[in-house]
Amino acid sequence: MTDTYRWRWPALAALLLAEAMNLFDSTVMPIAAPAVRASLPMSDTALQWLTNGYTLPFGLLLIAGGRLGDVLGRRRVFVIGMLVFVLCSVLCAWAPHVSVLLAARAVQGASAALIIPQTFGLIRAMFAGNEVAKALGTIGPVMALSALCGPILGGLLTEAFGWQSVFLVNVPLGLAVLAAAPLILEDRAAGRPQLGGLLRGRVFPASLAGSLLFFAVMNGLVFVLVLFLQLREGRTPAGAALTLLPWSVGLAIGSWVTGSVLVPRFGPRVMRAGLVLVLVGLAGIALSFTSVPLLVTGIGLGMFTVPFFGNALSVAAPDETGWASGLLNAVQQLGATVGVALLSAVFFRFGTTAAVVTSMVLISAVLALTVVMIRGTAGSEGVRPGGSAS
Template identity: 50%
Template sequence: MRVEEKAPARAYRWRWAALATLLAAEAMNLLDATVVQVAAPVMHRDLGGARSGIQWFSAAYTLPFAVLLITGGRLGDRCGRRRVFTAGVAGFALASLCCALAPGAGTLIAARAVQGAAAAMVIPQTLGLIRAMFDGPEMARALGSIGPVMGLSAVCGPVLGAFLTDALSWRAAFLVNIPPALAVLGTVPLLREDRAARPPRMDPTGTALAILGTGLVVYPLIQGDTAGWPPWTWAAMAGGLAVLVLFGLHQLRTARRGRDPLVEPSLFRDRGFPAALATSTLFFAAVNGLMTVIVLQIQLGLGRGVLSAGLTLLPWSCALAASSWFAGTTLVPRYGRRVMFAGLGCLLAGLLAAIAVYRAAEPGSYPWPLLAALAVAGAGNGLFTVPFFTAALARVRPHETGSAAGLLNAVQQFGGTLGIALLGTAFFHVLPGAGALAAVQAAFWIAVALLAAGTATAALMRR
């Protein structure tokens, strides 16, 4: 995605109202992702199907979101960011309605995939549209407003999803998207249209290879345990990795021919940015996977309702929001990227404390000390994310910033998809023989290993 900076001679009159429109769309997408994580077991109980459907209800959204983010940004560059933003919000609203009316698990999963593709058209336009309407100090204020809104959405999402599902139905968790989507569509005329002065070419071959490669990796990870890990699952994963290598070679060849690759090869000129991509994948795989298995243990292991599961995640979300604010305003300006490693240490300490709580818990009883452990983990999450993205983009040259930010966002979503697949599968593999407490501990240990590896790759970012 390429973003052209503009300096309008006169401030755009409707810029702050337009900013509210953009922030509402951003919040709507994040709320939808977190709402479904909490409500997924209830959806599965109502719709039936294989237990892997619980993972697919989330992964079907995040996977197309990840692989189409950069393509969505390019569509905005070429066709106009407001136009693509409008189409994405309209598609998201229609897909939400289809999710709410889904008669079976397969229909719901398909509609979730459309939601993810629509979100990939919406989110990349925000930065470019803000730059088209703001300038100077006001632009910094506008961009700075994204973080608090996303933090508030992360706090409210699990609780909102739990409340709607408990009080009404899981279908209400999708219907709730429609009023804000209609409000956003009603205020779209306030947005100033914008597009790149030299729009990059589309790369349909690269997009197809990315979709095929990631799909071949994620699908067997989710379905393998249910199927008994037959040979085709291992062959599919190997094939997916080969396709992703082919994708990388295609990007290099596209760049050498003077065309516009999806991924700028110059971003890989030193180890700093590739290390950031690896760190992002490992970190968000651990965090997103943990959200899934915590909910599974509460609902499937303890037989508690969706409201109990949503409230269990609240300490993590609140601590994340508070520590993100504290890190951004106080710690990072003073200590820089060292805060990132303090966050990883805090998160690991919280996970180890949670494992100890699960180990000491009695089967069938709610593990109350878990709430404190999750608060510590959430604080570490917030302390990590703020300095991480700053450090990841520190060595990126100005003309590469748009491409680097888009790739980081895509990798974040892909890491989340891998985490849902990997930790969810580990949970379901252990559950039948050893019970939910052993299953959630196994998943937590995998998350600890992912974060330990992420700490090692994060260390490479500063060399």
């Protein structure tokens, strides 16, 4: 690991673009699906698998993808995954039958599972000291903006150029990532990854539980608010996205300030302040669905996410980073799925306010978990041999 690697910031841009491409492909199909169905006749079940066929193999193979990076080299696995991802995107766009499209989507999701778990390990290989938090702090805003803009971009592309364009847009983006890949510093585990050590401690298991609950709220509540705006308020998809813009702006501000100012001074304790701010923002949303509480909630989310991943992985030895990152990502995906299912069910049964209150309960549980989650507090362990500090 070095703090003087010359190409670390351009390399980070390539990693972030890959993250954005995955999130775009995870969220775009509900927008493009009607156009796909009009072109390629399919059953209702097949229509659902346009999205699930991507996210299921992605979630199931994240841990395996992380371990492959540990063993074979994280940049190498990242490049292989991106190459397959681009090829599958072309195949999706040219699919002559729905069975070909679904098969290509499944392989595309599996290739994304090779790409995403490498991000944290590669960042830790190229950055050091306070720059690690700054680099990790860029992930939150990129994901938030991608989640917000992805459906809008997908709708515009589908309307202007047809549903095939939502896949073909991956080709120039993926080729740009592959062109920048030589700038990414290669990294791999020095020894055989040991799977049990982290799980026998307290920090990492508590972080997994916190990740499940936190991302259930972060993803599920956005889904509920979009439903509220479109179904109850009659907004268009673009209008709903613009209404939620303060959420994403706040997340970007919170992530940047936390990574550049707060974490270097206060360390992972910033997570607690972020969660408290989320609770304040959610209370405001429950009382009045306006821009200010959305902005406050977003800032709190950014304050939590930046130190969270660094803190969770700080107890991992270098040869554990890949599979640990994969497991964190897998739990994050699970949390998003559970959150959408739980909070949407509450929304349809009891209304928007009940969904927001449920989110507050879940965030309160995450706040309680920080007693164990944050290293150096009662009940948490220090760095294990071969691990690194946050």
